[in-house]
Amino acid sequence: MKIKTAVVTGASSGIGKAIAQKLAAEDIQVVLVARNKDTLDSIAKELNSKPGGKAIAIPTDVAKRDEVKRMVHKAEETFGTIDLYVNNAGLMLSAVITEGEIDEWEQMIDVNVKGVLYGLHEVIPNMVKQKYGHIINISSVSGHEVTKRSTVYSATKFAVRAISMGLEKELAHTGVKVTNVSPGMVDTRLIGGHQSTRKPLDTTDIANAIYYAISQPDHVNMNEITIRPV
Ligand SMILES: NC(=O)c1ccc[n+]([C@@H]2O[C@H](COP(=O)([O-])OP(=O)(O)OC[C@H]3O[C@@H](n4cnc5c(N)ncnc54)[C@H](OP(=O)(O)O)[C@@H]3O)[C@@H](O)[C@H]2O)c1
Numbered sequence: 323m324k325i326k327t328a329v330v331t332g333a334s335s336g337i338g339k340a341i342a343q344k345l346a347a348e349d350i351q352v353v354l355v356a357r358n359k360d361t362l363d364s365i366a367k368e369l370n371s372k373p374g375g376k377a378i379a380i381p382t383d384v385a386k387r388d389e390v391k392r393m394v395h396k397a398e399e400t401f402g403t404i405d406l407y408v409n410n411a412g413l414m415l416s417a418v419i420t421e422g423e424i425d426e427w428e429q430m431i432d433v434n435v436k437g438v439l440y441g442l443h444e445v446i447p448n449m450v451k452q453k454y455g456h457i458i459n460i461s462s463v464s465g466h467e468v469t470k471r472s473t474v475y476s477a478t479k480f481a482v483r484a485i486s487m488g489l490e491k492e493l494a495h496t497g498v499k500v501t502n503v504s505p506g507m508v509d510t511r512l513i514g515g516h517q518s519t520r521k522p523l524d525t526t527d528i529a530n531a532i533y534y535a536i537s538q539p540d541h542v543n544m545n546e547i548t549i550r551p552v
Contacts, residue, residue: 329352333356334365394441407457446498456498461480462475462479486546506549508522508524
């Protein structure tokens with residue numbers, strides 16, 4: 323495993339927190355990114371209290387380009403390189419076009435789409451220079467299917483998947499891998515009161531799938547993972 327340092331956005335909660343915990347348990351240095359400083363600090367403390375644990379918290383709003391730039395700079399200054407960038411931060415707000423919650427659509431577009439692009443813009447040049455790196459973009463099954471309640475959220479997650487598909491082609495022959503991950507329902511605060519006939523996945527199920535993708539040999543680029551509850 324060449325990956326020594328990872329940035330995980332949306333690491334203060336849910337899937338991102340589980341990814342950070344899994345990576346740290348596998349001796350990867352982790353940069354924890356989200357807006358809530360206190361929560362990030364307490365997760366960093368928990369990870370650093372374990373043998374070999376090396377984590378730092380960098381409070382960042384991924385929807386703000388200058389904050390993402392500063393965060394990546396600080397992460398590279400602290401750990402030298404970033405080998406893995408997990409674009410996980412995301413919001414699911416009112417997504418129904420006829421309900422007209424334009425502010426909520428804009429927030430989802432800013433975080434779920436622009437936030438992803440800002441991170442990619444900052445980390446890819448050094449990954450290409452070092453001829454090694456891995457990008458994980460968290461889309462959703464809502465990036466494959468649309469329901470009448472999911473229109474705008476689905477649009478942002480289709481965008482994430484399009485970004486992953488194009489980026490994989492752009493980065494062919496560079497040594498930088500791209501994996502798009504599309505979870506079904508996972509038990510986090512994001513799903514709120516949403517009901518399903520299937521038992522939601524655990525956050526650790528997604529973290530384990532990501533670890534599987536990054537553990538593949540150098541010549542294997544696992545591009546798309548879709549994970550649903552049985
Ligand atoms: N749960 C599901 O069923 C499910 C299914 C498919 C895909 N997903 C995707 O999985 C990802 C993680 O979601 P989750 O379910 O783990 O939800 P969650 O528990 O609500 O976590 C969302 C994370 O994103 C962070 N975040 C939100 N806005 C941010 C911003 N502007 N800047 C930086 N960080 C921000 C939050 O931290 P702060 O509030 O501290 O900033 C939090 O750490 C999302 O992209 C979501 O769309 C979830």
